Amino acid sequence: MVVAAQDNSAGEAGVFRRHVLYIPGYDPFPPRRYRELYRSEGAAQAAISGYRLAIQPRAGETYGWRVAARIEGREVEAEVEVLVWSDLVQQSMAQGIAATYLQLVRTAWAYIGHGALNRLMRLRKGPMIAALYPIAVLILQAVIALLVLFLAAKAVAWAWLVLVGPGSPGHWVAILFGLLAGWLTLRGFRAMDHRVYAYYLMHDYAFTAGLKGENPPALERRMAEFRARIRAALERDLDEVLVVGHSSGVHLAVSILADLIREGLPARRPALGFLSLGQVVPMVSFLPRAGRLRGDLAYLSTRVELTWVDVSAPGDGCSFALCDPVAVTGVAPEGQRWPLVLSAAFSQTLRPETWRALRRRYFRLHFQYLCAFDRPGDYDYFRITAGPLTLAERFRGRKPSASRITRPLSPHRSVA
Numbered sequence: 001m002v003v004a005a006q007d008n009s010a011g012e013a014g015v016f017r018r019h020v021l022y023i024p025g026y027d028p029f030p031p032r033r034y035r036e037l038y039r040s041e042g043a044a045q046a047a048i049s050g051y052r053l054a055i056q057p058r059a060g061e062t063y064g065w066r067v068a069a070r071i072e073g074r075e076v077e078a079e080v081e082v083l084v085w086s087d088l089v090q091q092s093m094a095q096g097i098a099a100t101y102l103q104l105v106r107t108a109w110a111y112i113g114h115g116a117l118n119r120l121m122r123l124r125k126g127p128m129i130a131a132l133y134p135i136a137v138l139i140l141q142a143v144i145a146l147l148v149l150f151l152a153a154k155a156v157a158w159a160w161l162v163l164v165g166p167g168s169p170g171h172w173v174a175i176l177f178g179l180l181a182g183w184l185t186l187r188g189f190r191a192m193d194h195r196v197y198a199y200y201l202m203h204d205y206a207f208t209a210g211l212k213g214e215n216p217p218a219l220e221r222r223m224a225e226f227r228a229r230i231r232a233a234l235e236r237d238l239d240e241v242l243v244v245g246h247s248s249g250v251h252l253a254v255s256i257l258a259d260l261i262r263e264g265l266p267a268r269r270p271a272l273g274f275l276s277l278g279q280v281v282p283m284v285s286f287l288p289r290a291g292r293l294r295g296d297l298a299y300l301s302t303r304v305e306l307t308w309v310d311v312s313a314p315g316d317g318c319s320f321a322l323c324d325p326v327a328v329t330g331v332a333p334e335g336q337r338w339p340l341v342l343s344a345a346f347s348q349t350l351r352p353e354t355w356r357a358l359r360r361r362y363f364r365l366h367f368q369y370l371c372a373f374d375r376p377g378d379y380d381y382f383r384i385t386a387g388p389l390t391l392a393e394r395f396r397g398r399k400p401s402a403s404r405i406t407r408p409l410s411p412h413r414s415v416a
Helices: 032-049 086-093 097-112 116-123 125-163 168-191 198-209 217-234 249-263 291-300 352-358 362-366 381-386
Strands: 016-023 052-057 063-071 074-082 240-246 271-277 307-312 340-343
Touching: 016 217, 016 249, 016 381, 032 052, 032 063, 032 074, 032 381, 063 381, 074 381, 086 198, 086 217, 097 116, 097 125, 097 168, 097 198, 116 125, 125 168, 125 198, 217 240, 217 249, 240 249, 240 381, 249 271, 249 291
Parallel strands: 016 074, 016 240, 240 271, 271 307, 307 340
Antiparallel strands: 052 063, 063 074
16 A cells, blocks of 8 residues: 545645644543643754754643744644543543442453454454553452451451450451451552552543443544534645544544544645554454444545554554554455554664663553654654645655554454
């Protein structure tokens, strides 16, 4: 597959103007973290690559910033807008300890009971190890809490016997103290989850699997708002509108863009690009009730109205690296054009010392796509978002990664 898409750019003269709409993954943190990440990593990449990049505040009802750059000999003005759904993430994470363990059982059954787990393991083991990690950690925490409960109850029973003597009240007092000690142990584990991430990951996978691949109604409403924001950008006098989806934000962007194109795009509009980073689409598309997403993948993969480039890296254990999300889901139609699957090749684009420092920091590596590279190759996030070429122009003629995976493995292939 070779890139061949529409070229609606305004030409070489004048300032190149772009609107970037960024859809985060399952992230409870406020969007300002993305501005600070863009500021610091953009400055680092500009110093490495020898271009000029500066960001400024952006006024408006939605969160974002402005970028002024001179890259490849041309002035560029870009607006970056974060499409926020962190409030929905925070709501989904507002679960107690008992509710989280109930989520564990339901989520495990959603993937095991419907045949998805084995297929996903055959696709990429890294993301599935990440998926099994919170289950293993939460079970271990429960076992430790039960052990604490037992030892505390035995200690109180012995103390009661020594200090008070035998009697039935001592038995009940020991049980109550044991239950309290066990519960406090679980509370302690919950309080330290900012270091362990077991609860966070459990809520993430439970959010995906809660409706077996369907989007919750509140998320669908937010996606409709995002679609309206993208349409508003397409009606402006720009050279390009670029939608960037990261992690879980990729499958949201697929459905948003599919609906947008179905509705019809403005006759005169900027070029439309879709950059998907570190995608985890199979975690959703392999579930039984993900027919909407599967249909949107098939539809978007043939459209000439946009250019879709998918970037991942085998070093990112939290993504389905180099997996064509359309093909592995088993819905690739005749005439599939997208996505163009490319590797960020962390082991080659980062210096050996940088790679050694990061390779065990799995969450940090999952965000490397938004960061500076020591030796950037085809992929440079800041050239793409603040450079003077559309996505179609930048990757025209580029062949997909030779290591991409296209074998259809989803146990469910119905579309809606």
